[in-house]
Amino acid sequence: MRIAQVAPLFERVPPVTYGGTERVVAYLADALVELGHDVTLFASGDSRTSARLVSAARCSLRLDTTCRDTMAPQIHELELVSRLAHRFDVIHFHTGFLHLPLTRYLEAPSVTTMHGRLDMDELSPLMKDFSDVPLVSISDHQRRPYPHQRWCATVYHGLPSRLLPYNASPDRYVAFVGRISPEKRLDRAIEIARRAGMELRVAAKIDAADREYFQAEIAGLMTQPHVTYLGEIGEAEKAELLGGARALLFPIDWPEPFGMVVIEALSCGTPVLAWPGGSVPELLEPDVTGWIVDSIDGAVEALRRVDAIDRAACRAAFEQRFTADRMARDYVAVYKRLQDCSRPGLEARTA
């Protein structure tokens, strides 16, 4: 198939460090090429991909300090897509809501993956407006607030299977990976590790918006001897950190629409100790790939049973459910259904 992927421009594809959506688009585009499809990626010009790259901005907006109006390149990207639309069998958007009004006029069927949380009142008028637009959710939980959209599928994110290798013999520590923000609850992770008597290694980014929270609530806790702070880390260090961990601590306090780090841990064979927010119950199988708890006591108790987890089973679950190859195949199935629906003949018959 001739497939267009339309990525946000804030990070390059894949991002240098953080940037969930752009990373998923990178893996998806490469996996679709691997499956033999003709893939065009609309993204920032510094992106790296095995697909054909159409640059919609010189470099990613987060790195381009000279760009004062970040809307301009985003609108330019939409215009590029619009002009080239007739060349594709399907156009797959990852750009939030920005392109939705345009989708009705494109000369190709399109589908949009919703990458963010949807449980916000302000989305209601918009979701009503676009109830006819084909959408993909990244977990079943994510789509709950708007069950009446035109959901084509839930497609879980996936990772290249060799990205984060299996490690059968971990170290003694537990890990926390993510942003330091109130909803990620690093404070819980620190307390769990302390009570379990284990070292906690923290790889985390602090956004400007969260700096105040960090100073007030977290910085003091980080000075405890069992906590090691590694700062923001790259992909290579992530493999080492997650692979060496006894368990990943994921004590979230919000409806996480997916949770990439959960499948990153599983890729390494590392089980995940999580609170049951958002997608978590869909991603983890209790006592097989991790534990779902709702208290510090429960978490400490679970960590006592960590040796009962078979790390090979965690990796097997990853290979079955969370590879980029599986993700790409799922999306191709969505694209084919869209193509079938949009054939004029069929449309007339089903109308």
Add this chain to the structure above:
Amino acid sequence: MRIAQVAPLFERVPPVTYGGTERVVAYLADALVELGHDVTLFASGDSRTSARLVSAARCSLRLDTTCRDTMAPQIHELELVSRLAHRFDVIHFHTGFLHLPLTRYLEAPSVTTMHGRLDMDELSPLMKDFSDVPLVSISDHQRRPYPHQRWCATVYHGLPSRLLPYNASPDRYVAFVGRISPEKRLDRAIEIARRAGMELRVAAKIDAADREYFQAEIAGLMTQPHVTYLGEIGEAEKAELLGGARALLFPIDWPEPFGMVVIEALSCGTPVLAWPGGSVPELLEPDVTGWIVDSIDGAVEALRRVDAIDRAACRAAFEQRFTADRMARDYVAVYKRLQDCSRPGLEARTA
């Protein structure tokens, strides 16, 4: 004519305090109604207008602290416009670039007023994309970086003529009104007033982004005895402040695309002492409605001649060039030309 005005949603129309674009849209919509047109205003639901209001958000986004995704209501607004487009003779956008891809598909001719500065490299691809889209500039200077767009006209902003009444007998002070930011150069205004031996009254907003600049560069200067800081003020206080001023100081250091406060001062009969950035030479007539200088020395020298200015002539210039009524008539002329161009018969003939 059946005219749609599409306002940004960040401030209500008109804004409670600051918000240049929303304020102009408010004056324009009311003036068009006054001229007998059938006007529909797309804006936040807390807007106040004599036009028919279509609410695209419960309240203005700046005031709605519960709204985490401000893009959603903006896209909803575009969808509302798109659905109702067939009801209008012309659709007038004030929403930046966001709607540009959509304008090609609307069932009515549209025109977009560019409200911001355009001298930015990142706009180049976008401006090329949309070189066929009808635009209005708010000064001739503003459009200089992109002379090859489809510019329909320069339409200067206007104010309701009774909004800021003429004051023949001002006080002794000079005034500064605007944001406290590096490009507005409050530091220059403070130094000019000091050297001229006059009181400076400052009505200014400090954006979060400018707080560091304020602390480092401005706060220290503000403690001088000749400076009075009034904070952010409303419309009523603005009439009093500007009307009572000997002169408005406008020592800008950037290509100001219009400069609303310049015509606000003229409405009161108050001359303007300005640096020659952006639109300034188009708005002021030296020694009649103010002075254009490029040094502190020149500014102090000009203030010595302040009594030679006829305040009635400043007001007369305002009435002739900068009322909302004049702005509305200028836009109606633009709308009529668009309507003529978009009649299918004519298009066929000129094609």
